[in-house]
Amino acid sequence: MDEHNSLLKTAVVPLLIYVIVFLIYSFSTACPPAVTKACGNATCNYTIATLERIVQEATHNLTSDKIHLVFEPPAPSATRSLIQTVDVDSGASVSLPCTVHNVTYSIPQQLPDIFWTQKEHFTAILGSGRFTSSGALDVLHSVYSRPSLTAPYADVTVTLTVKNVAWKNSGDLVCSQMCRPPLEPWIANMPLCTGHNQHFRLRVFPSASELFPVPMANVSVRRGSDAHLTCVANVGEVASTPAFIWRFNGYVIYASNEHPLRILANAVDGRPGVSGEVHYFPLTGISTAKSYNSGVYFYSSTATTLTSTLVVYRVDLHTSARVECWVRPDASREVWRRQTAYLDVVTTPVA
Structure with missing residues (x-):
């Protein structure tokens, strides 16, 4: 009898270990992808679905160029600030x-x-x-x-x-x-x-005229050519360096590495490759185009402005694309202003 129990234990224990490992693996793979971002003293986890919902809610009013991304608020500070913050539109x-x-x-x-x-x-x-x-x-x-x-x-x-x-x-x-x-x-x-x-x-x-010294222009190119869309933002006297987000046909295709929306750009491009100050990503699956690459370039054009340029290589679109450049003038809050332009493709093929 003791020998039988010993054999039973010998068979059951590995089986239990296998079941536990299987459940842990299944649970981890079933969990939706998430991005972790520091939020004050707390840690905020955002799934792709949550980030898409945040963007959708912030952009539901197409007539407004003011975008307010609502993320989880930071943990309240234990010490009371002596400075009263007052937010107001220009x-x-x-x-x-x-x-x-x-x-x-x-x-x-x-x-x-x-x-x-x-x-x-x-x-x-x-x-x-x-x-x-x-x-x-x-x-x-x-x-x-x-x-x-x-x-x-x-x-x-x-x-x-x-x-x-x-x-x-x-x-x-x-x-x-x-x-x-x-x-x-x-x-x-x-x-x-x-x-x-x-x-x-x-x-x-800031108003659009205060933030954008030069409006982003529509671009028309022949199929197979490269398209450049340029977004120029002023740098405020007391605000931090402006941040940029690019959207292409309603999809976030670029955000800085430290921003939560970066995972949406990664989900689209599959590889957040960075070469110097150029960020490369393909636009496959988010338009009627074939597989082609795009890039975002950054350079300071003057002491008071910062310029970001979206480059679409070898354009193969079969229709126009709506391109949005978002700029955040103040790093202390998630309030952005956007400007929109259209990428039109001439149907005549390149000779």
Whole structure:
């Protein structure tokens, strides 16, 4: 009997190991492909299906050239930031409230003296009840007191409103309560009351004319020739270097290596080969074309612009293709602006 049990164990144990290995392998191969991207202190896994859904939701409105890719938000920071981030589109107005607590006044001249600076330059001042602006920004102000003007102590909020804000106005803006009324608002090293500073980070999303100095042009080529589509983007004064995404007939064919959408480009091209600053990929299966290669070139055309060029080699399309160039002016958020052009192929074959 013991010998029988021993033989049974000898046969069962390898079988169990085989079953466990088989299940692990089957589960791993059944899982959809995913890309891992660092998201703050968390790790976000995106499947190809999820990324395609994110792109579809961001581009459902074909009339809008503003693209907002919604990925998993970063993990909340344990420390509270002292900077209030304010997002606004170019051409709109934005209000920045600066609050001073427990003050008393009965006439405008007794209001707290508030001083605004941006990029360490004087912007505006409310001193002795009188508002003065440097003229660098189109601004106005308003005063709100709570609970009321006649209360012994009140919280006074002085709001600076910037009208018709421009991309170049992006950057940190600080409002401060003065320790004493300044003699002249442009004097440097004026004493500011410690602990009475409020910091705002103004992030202005540029208009198409601000971001794209040259519109992307349509291109017509003979079948079998090479096509070049060029996308030129301005580099903002405070924004990071612009990033590019290319789409061809609704498919993402290029994204930078560190961006989550890179996996969609890899899924199309099958091999993310990089040679210097040229990224090669085939467009097989995403158009009516035969198998041919494409490339994306990057070079700085000037000190203030960055250019990305899509090259389609030996074009064999049987219809026109919609080509989109997306540019992200600010690396701190996934908001892009796109411009569209069409690649038209002349049916006459190349001699």
